[in-house]
Amino acid sequence: MGNVIVAQSGGPTVAINASLAGVIEGALAHHYDRIYGSINGIQGIIEDNILDISGLLDSNPNFLSVLKTSPAMYLGSCRYKLPNLDSNNQVYSTLFSQFEKYNIDAFFYIGGNDSMDTVEKLSAYAKEINSPIRFVGVPKTIDNDLCVTDHTPGFGSAAKYIATTTMEVIYDARIYKAKSVTIIEVMGRDAGWLTAATALARNEYCPGPDLIYLPETPFDKDEFIDSLKAILENKNNVVVAVSEGIRDAKGQYISATSTAADGFGHAQLSGAGKTLEYLVKERLGVKVRSIEVNVLQRAAAHLSSLTDLEESVNVGKKAVEFAADGQTGIMTIMTRISNSPYEIEYSFARIGEIANEAKPVPRQWINEKGDWVTEDMISYLRPLIMGEPKLNFDNGLPVYAMR
């Protein structure tokens, strides 16, 4: 056998290193000679910034187990988009001479939509020049918006973190008797999957958010204020979850159309949460605050979903299996067999079906009024957040792997 090379790209999730570990374990199982890592995505191959992962494994026997629960991206990332094949083939010949130099049989790219675009272009170029190198994508994104696959590695952990912090924010909001509104802004420019996960915070010991707004349905400020007024009549502390990408009926981002922001002339400075905070202050005059969960939702490896981490490892392993079987231009996908008991199947899809497409929340999984999600959504989400990995702590802090 020859060698394999793996790289990571796009934004972080807490499970993308688990997929890296999965690719490594898969490559070991399939007896590839050496395993290389490209630093900062595909840029590392172009710039010859290559890590000898096989050497690393020899010198550090605990490496894989720590890697599986480490946040962000061990190999670093990039936002590098390959040019179209016809326009400029220089970078392609550079890449393929590098593959030759390192005797690469298969390249694995762990990433989101843009990374899948790269996998597709490389496999197409390989076909053109009759190269036998296989190119396989390993999905990841906290946004859960990749097509064809039931869900994406990294999403379950982010959903678990979001649901937990939503609970904790609700506990925090309830301590005072004075009327108050708390707005939680969750990542998701175009898809509301992660914001929908705040619904999991409704259980026997937590009322959950009162209102949930996703980008998939139009947001109406007057209706929002009316809903708040109605809820505030019956309870003191209202908690609202919104996607950063909520839009009005004309498709304009709420974050860019706020009254308050208009006043400054610097609309881009306010997120959706801040914008609604100003709106509530102005219209209702109650105590209001907004909380932007920020990068923690993609970086909080101290609270991840064991289901997500295990699947992320498997998705990486499977990618190697498919490559060893001769597949190229594909991505590992998961298909759900059942919710209860939760069961999924791993297979692959042609990259062409996936790259540059996004999967929104289906309209029928949002309630009619567009301010909560349905039971189908809850049943879909629940299995993805189940289980907690055993984390190692040292000196009071979780142990992570940094290059």
Place this chain on the structure above:
Amino acid sequence: MGNVIVAQSGGPTVAINASLAGVIEGALAHHYDRIYGSINGIQGIIEDNILDISGLLDSNPNFLSVLKTSPAMYLGSCRYKLPNLDSNNQVYSTLFSQFEKYNIDAFFYIGGNDSMDTVEKLSAYAKEINSPIRFVGVPKTIDNDLCVTDHTPGFGSAAKYIATTTMEVIYDARIYKAKSVTIIEVMGRDAGWLTAATALARNEYCPGPDLIYLPETPFDKDEFIDSLKAILENKNNVVVAVSEGIRDAKGQYISATSTAADGFGHAQLSGAGKTLEYLVKERLGVKVRSIEVNVLQRAAAHLSSLTDLEESVNVGKKAVEFAADGQTGIMTIMTRISNSPYEIEYSFARIGEIANEAKPVPRQWINEKGDWVTEDMISYLRPLIMGEPKLNFDNGLPVYAMR
């Protein structure tokens, strides 16, 4: 024996319910007849909104163990300040007739500075009317700024959360090669204890923040920009931790004096982190973002310090012991015997020494330049974040107790 009543006040910490559990366990151990809880601090006594905790314990045997790891305040909170004794004694006679009605021997108030002020006033009034009721304070605050005690319950867990999330933010910041600055804003208007805890994120697998600014030393914008420039020459991703309360040499809050905010004429809208984000963008033109850790630092019960929780329970238990011994007008305190092995002693101090005073970070625990902390600070902080409690998860989420 008669009965006891306990209440919680001020802002939440993740350990304040552990102290409530401690008071309850102490009251059981000292064979008080019944244990009552006042809802929303002292307001519950005034409004006769009283919870029968003894009854709760009978019906729910797991209550105390879940309570110990539950966030926020099980009994609710208030921001109620008692009037001075001479000015208006109506509320005092209301309170004491309530104490009589419930046959109260001792009142325990878990809270910060304001709550200790209440304990002091009630014990003074009791003395005036020759009431035998004991009033004992149980400290809590994530700010760690109470005098006399070595540290405050709740601080260790917040410090652990801050150190962990700082690590995770640093991991997140390092994935791209492009130069970037990340600013983490930590709670602490007047004292920098919690921001200092970001220093714990420097270890063998994490470089830690590059700069740390506390309210205790004057912040100079030009020096800050010069420091960033120097660091950016040698590394790509700079991470800065700032207290929300950093001030310039004239004592003006940075959050209120920003160039950017001046431009809007709405200075109050920008926190310290946002203000510095604008400053860096303007002066250095590199990619910059600010992260406000927000309420999670006081509410994230999913990541607490076992040392802190155990001490919080003990501080509550000791308060009951002291009251049973006849003490009143006091607060339980902790004295540190040694850092390594970590050892503390519980005792009490007169409330007069504590209430309405704040404890800043000593200047000698901050480096000369005012942009990092010393080894003494690290040695002080480290033991407080040690250990992780066993959390129960159900359906993928931590189990908490809500009233």
